[in-house]
Amino acid sequence: TVQLGGYGERRVSQLSGGQKQRVALARAIVFSPRILLMDEPLSALDKNLREHMQIELRHLHEKLGMTTVYVTHDQREALTMSDRIAVINHGRLMQLDTPRTIYERPANRFIAEFIGESTFLQVDRDGDRVSFSGSELKTGALPAQGKLSLVIRPERLSVLDGPVPEDTNVFSGTIREMVYQGDTVLAYVTLADGTDLTVRAGTRSGEPIEKASVGDKVELGLKSADAVLIPREEG
Known part of the structure; x- marks a missing residue:
């Protein structure tokens, strides 16, 4: 099940980090428990191995069909592995939802900051109309009442070059810094x-x-x- 056929005679010191994780997993699942708890099992592995093991664990979960509660402080790991994510802050459940909903429709500022990168703009509200710096914004549904903040994910912004589509909000500014990161460029x-x-x-x-x-x-x-609009948190 954990793809370690032929390794039975090896000593612990002869196993790699990923192989040790698989041995530990085999010990946990051998009695077919109804619920499997994993508490940051991949935190000690290097980045490449950790990402490989995330996919392996997903496949194993699908094969075994047992409920798995997986504790992690790695936000990308949570998004990669989960059917549902529970975000907990100081012992309080802040939001329980699918990975896509958690990321794209965070319930509050803590979740928007904790899961992914975000910038927050204070916007003005007049009934069902929202504006920033005097310009009306095109948005989705508004929270029922109260002051609002606009959540902006860096990858959801685009540098405009040509006609502006009707459903697009425009923000004008000056580039103060650019950071090349291989597959992407980060511009401030x-x-x-x-x-x-x-x-x-x-x-x-x-x-x-x-x-x-x-x-x-x-x-x-x-x-x-x-x-995406969320209730504004003062202070």
Whole structure:
């Protein structure tokens, strides 16, 4: 089951980190428990092995069909492995939902900050209309009442180069820093009111970010479907 056929005669010191994890897993599942608890089992592994073992554990879970409670402080690991995620803060359950809902529709600021990268803009509310710096925003559904913040994920922003689609919000600013990270470029953009936005763009040939450099003025687009509003937390 854990793909260790032929390793039975090896000593513990002759096993790799991933193989040791599989032995521990075999010991846990050999009696077919109804519930399997894993408490940060991959935290000691290097990045590549950890990511490989995440997929292995998902496949094993699907094969065995047992409920698995998996504790982790690695947000990407939680998104990768879960059918449902429970976000707990100081002993309180903040949100319980699917990985996609947790990421794309966080219930509050803590979850939006804890799962993924986020920038928060304070927006003005007038009934069912929301605006930022005097410009009305195109958004999805609004929380029932109260002051609001706009959650912006860096990868949901795009550098505009050409006509602006109807369903797109536009933010104008100046690039103050750019960081090349291989598959993406991270650009820090300061808006006219001094607010900073972070945009993460791909490095494929032809991407608008290729033409940009520090000091350039740019327009960033955010589709209405990606404009997530949450209750504003004061203080």
